[in-house]
Amino acid sequence: MTMSDVIVVMRDGRIQQQGSPEELYERPRNRFVAGFIGQSNSISGRIVAVDAGGSATVEAQSGLALHGRLTDPDARPAVGDSAVVAVRPERLELGGAHEAGSGWTSIAGRIRQGTYLGDQSEFRVETDLGSLVARRPHHGRAIEGNVGPGDAVTVRWPDEANLVLMA
Numbered sequence: 001m002t003m004s005d006v007i008v009v010m011r012d013g014r015i016q017q018q019g020s021p022e023e024l025y026e027r028p029r030n031r032f033v034a035g036f037i038g039q040s041n042s043i044s045g046r047i048v049a050v051d052a053g054g055s056a057t058v059e060a061q062s063g064l065a066l067h068g069r070l071t072d073p074d075a076r077p078a079v080g081d082s083a084v085v086a087v088r089p090e091r092l093e094l095g096g097a098h099e100a101g102s103g104w105t106s107i108a109g110r111i112r113q114g115t116y117l118g119d120q121s122e123f124r125v126e127t128d129l130g131s132l133v134a135r136r137p138h139h140g141r142a143i144e145g146n147v148g149p150g151d152a153v154t155v156r157w158p159d160e161a162n163l164v165l166m167a
Helices: 021-026 031-036
Strands: 007-011 014-019 041-050 055-060 065-070 082-087 093-095 104-116 120-127 130-137 152-158 163-166
Touching: 007 021, 007 031, 014 021, 014 031, 031 041, 031 082, 031 163, 041 065, 041 130, 055 082, 055 163, 093 130, 120 152
Parallel strands: 065 163
Antiparallel strands: 007 014, 041 055, 041 082, 055 065, 082 163, 093 152, 104 120, 104 152, 120 130
8 A cells, every 4th residue: 555545534633534545435435525525424323232243233213223334343232322324325335125135225215306317316305305316327318217306105125334433
């Protein structure tokens, strides 16, 4: 690794995290880093379960349980602690009403805004978790299952996309 391969994210003169761009994006250690490196959907809640393998379950204020991995190896969360689950917009899928299977999180929503961005479209979806941002790539063709403002959708994503950050 050369110096140009390492990014150091600082806040108020203190190092928050350092690592490769991929590490910072995929495994941010806190909410500041998650927001600094790319966009994230932040869902606040409380820890309701922790396992020795580095995973935790966070109950959002809406009551939805979100299972994910702790991204800070030094974190020692306890049941009842405040936490934030960060989910990157490109990990969210939009579709019609259907149940998410095991290993997936699913919530009903309504599209508030859709924006065409060339190679992708970005959607703002109102849910019981608050407003979520989802991005759908075009892959050189029209969007499959076009949706727009006012349409009811189900937002779903794999549990592996849930990045559990201590608040």
